[in-house]
Amino acid sequence: MNTADAIITCTALEKHYTRGGETVRVLESIDLSLERGAFVALMGPSGSGKTTLLNLFAGIDRPTAGSLTVDGHDIVKLSRAALAQWRASSVGYVFQLYHLVPVLTAYENVELPLYLQPISRRERHLRVSEALESVGIADRHAHYPRQLSGGQEQRVAIARAIVTQPALLLADEPTGDLDRTSAAGIMELLSHLHRDRGQTIVMVTHDPATAHHAQRTVFLEKGRLVDAPEVHR
Amino acid sequence: MINRRTLIGLIVLAWRGLVRRPTRSGLVVAGVMVAVFLFCTVDAMRTGVERATSRASQETALIVYRQNRFCPFTSALPQYYENAISKIPGVVSVTPVKIVVSNCRASLDVVTFRGVPAEDFALSHAASTSPREMSDWLKRGDSALLGKELAERRRLKAGDRFTAAGVDAYVAGIMQSDAPQDQSSAFVHLPFLQEQAKRGSTGGIVTQFDVRIADPSKLDEVALAIDAQFATDQTPTTTRAETAHVARAATDVIALIGFARLLGFAALAAVFALIANAIVLSMRSRQREVSVLQTLGFGGAHLATLVMVESLILGTVGGVLGAGASYAMVALSRTALTMEGVAIAVPPSIGIAVAGIVIAIALSLAAGLVPAVIASRQTIVCGFRS
Known part of the structure; x- marks a missing residue:
């Protein structure tokens, strides 16, 4: 792949923690390049470092060593404030447990990241409405998270992640807490975002059936990329 | 940012x-x-x-009280002191005042009767009430002009009668004065209050004298002169600026x-x-x-x-x-x-x-x-x- 087409490029990426005086090597020597517009699944057993790698891509955690360029930014060198600003405009993140703000309605949760954008109130309203519409939850806009099902909450979380039109959408086991029907709906939605909008998606999952929706699957084991057959649709 | x-x-x-x-x-x-x-x-x-x-630089009011007495019930001064005080240089006016209170201690609901010379009071407080009410008060010996706070607290209006501290009075009117001493007081004729509060003693006894002087800078000087005047009398006095009198009472x-x-x-x-x-x-x-x-x-x-x-x-x-x-x-x-x-x-x-x-x-x-x-x-x- 031409590096000019890559949205994520990492070289010799490492992440270590010190726990009880002992160094835990969560990620080791990760060399990876993911192309813009791709739908990539990160797979591996529990503790293999999938979520940590996703967090590094999102700039919500810092690598111990190595280089990491996302959407043209060397995010390792960005200051804390610059990194936050970059996240606000370039990354959308979907959590396994949705993490909606409980005292805000679906509309207000989706509106949250737009407070950081230099847009008018009218533009904000249009974008929120469009995002809610695109995830099929517009009729629940005035509902609080406690009034929504798991699948509906995750749809709101996806709307919140895409409302800023980020270059990169990261999803950490987006169907991990959902029943089969809701999970299928969420995967259909992500596929639709990728297919119709060309959205770059990197998704962590345990489930091969879920990974099946992705164009490419990257395997991790004990913090290292392993040679496994890449699954192409 | x-x-x-x-x-x-x-x-x-x-x-x-x-x-x-x-x-x-x-x-x-x-x-x-x-x-x-x-x-x-x-x-x-x-x-x-x-x-x-707080003593103001322009303060001209003195209160003459009986020496070593701290309550209206025990401060008794002969009314004839009025003449002697009025002759002291610097004194502009002297008002003998008889005070009867329903409660001598600190309280939020006290009725204070102030017996004052009627004609002098009518002149000095003409603007505090309507001419009709003032005229009514002057005509009736048992009448009272109430401070507005007292009237509101006791829900009294002109024409009512009320009794407090053993004094039974007719309400001639309500005063609109903002002075704190006026607002919770009932002003009555001095002889009437002296008679009502006699309790075995003779009339002609007042609680205090309210004295006005011309020059605020001579407040202490005039106070000393008044006390010196009665120092060897049977009922010696203690004279203080009005604010100091209030401060002592409110210690x-x-x-x-x-x-x-x-x-x-x-x-x-x-x-x-x-x-x-x-x-x-x-x-x-x-x-x-x-x-x-x-x-x-x-x-x-x-x-x-x-x-x-x-x-x-x-x-x-x-x-x-x-x-x-x-x-x-x-x-x-x-x-x-x-x-x-x-x-x-x-x-x-x-x-x-x-x-x-x-x-x-x-x-x-x-x-x-x-x-x-x-x-x-x-x-x-x-x-x-x-």
């Missing part, structure tokens, strides 16, 4: 967060409100005492208010602790929420601002409610502290209310500072692990 649109968004976010956690926010606001109410009310009392007891109240003021400051310390505690607990229970906001791109400055705005809203709302309630209570209740026949009005003050609000705001900002710094420095991953 934070643009206007984002700031408005953060304020809206903070407001929604507080309004939609009504129990927690309500309890904090109620705590702040009570503390600010206490502070403002005590400060209003302190201001009243300060006004009543115990002043001490109590001094202590209450400490309680007021303690209440403000409680405001600080209350808001700080509420914000710290709130942020601790919302660590994940903070991490979510950080993931969405909210930086340290945004989060610190959010916490400060929350703290500011709690302090401002509580401060406004507490100061407003205190102002309304003081203004509506028209409270006067009365002791030994001396009344000290507790005045409503916009200045005190504003000071209460400003202090609550300042304390809320100080209380939010540490939680704001903690929230701004929280790492995203740690927040999610919490």
Whole structure:
């Protein structure tokens, strides 16, 4: 792949923690390049470092060593404030447990990241409405998270992640807490975002059936990329 | 650093967060409100005492009391002292006053009868009541002109009769004077009150003389001259400036208010602790929420601002409610502290209310500072692990 087409490029990426005086090597020597517009699944057993790698891509955690360029930014060198600003405009993140703000309605949760954008109130309203519409939850806009099902909450979380039109959408086991029907709906939605909008998606999952929706699957084991057959649709 | 649109968004976010956690926010606001109410009310009392007891540079009023007597029941002076006092150089007028109170101790509901020479009083207080009421008062020997606070407190109007401290009087009218001593007093004819309060002694006895002098700089000089005049008499006198007389009568109240003021400051310390505690607990229970906001791109400055705005809203709302309630209570209740026949009005003050609000705001900002710094420095991953 031409590096000019890559949205994520990492070289010799490492992440270590010190726990009880002992160094835990969560990620080791990760060399990876993911192309813009791709739908990539990160797979591996529990503790293999999938979520940590996703967090590094999102700039919500810092690598111990190595280089990491996302959407043209060397995010390792960005200051804390610059990194936050970059996240606000370039990354959308979907959590396994949705993490909606409980005292805000679906509309207000989706509106949250737009407070950081230099847009008018009218533009904000249009974008929120469009995002809610695109995830099929517009009729629940005035509902609080406690009034929504798991699948509906995750749809709101996806709307919140895409409302800023980020270059990169990261999803950490987006169907991990959902029943089969809701999970299928969420995967259909992500596929639709990728297919119709060309959205770059990197998704962590345990489930091969879920990974099946992705164009490419990257395997991790004990913090290292392993040679496994890449699954192409 | 934070643009206007984002700031408005953060304020809206903070407001929604507080309004939609009504129990927690309500309890904090109620705590702040009570503390600010206490502070403002005590400060209003302190201001009243300060006004009543601080000697003004232009003060010309002296009170002549019986020496070593501290209560209207025991201060008895011969009325004929009036002539001798009026001849002392510098004295402009002398008014013999008989005082009978329903309660000699400090109280918020005391009826103070002031027996005064009718003609002199009518001349000096002509503007305080309507000509018809004044004429009615002059005609009837058992009539009283009531201060408006006393009339409101006892729900009395012209034409009523009332009895207090063993004195039965007819209400000729209501006075509109703003002077504290007038507002909770019932002015009656001097001979009438002397007769009513005789209790075995003869008439011609008064409680005190109200003396006016021409030159404020000679207040102490004239006071000494009056006391020297009667030093070897059977009933020697002690003469003080009116404010000093009030201060002496209110010694115990002043001490109590001094202590209450400490309680007021303690209440403000409680405001600080209350808001700080509420914000710290709130942020601790919302660590994940903070991490979510950080993931969405909210930086340290945004989060610190959010916490400060929350703290500011709690302090401002509580401060406004507490100061407003205190102002309304003081203004509506028209409270006067009365002791030994001396009344000290507790005045409503916009200045005190504003000071209460400003202090609550300042304390809320100080209380939010540490939680704001903690929230701004929280790492995203740690927040999610919490």
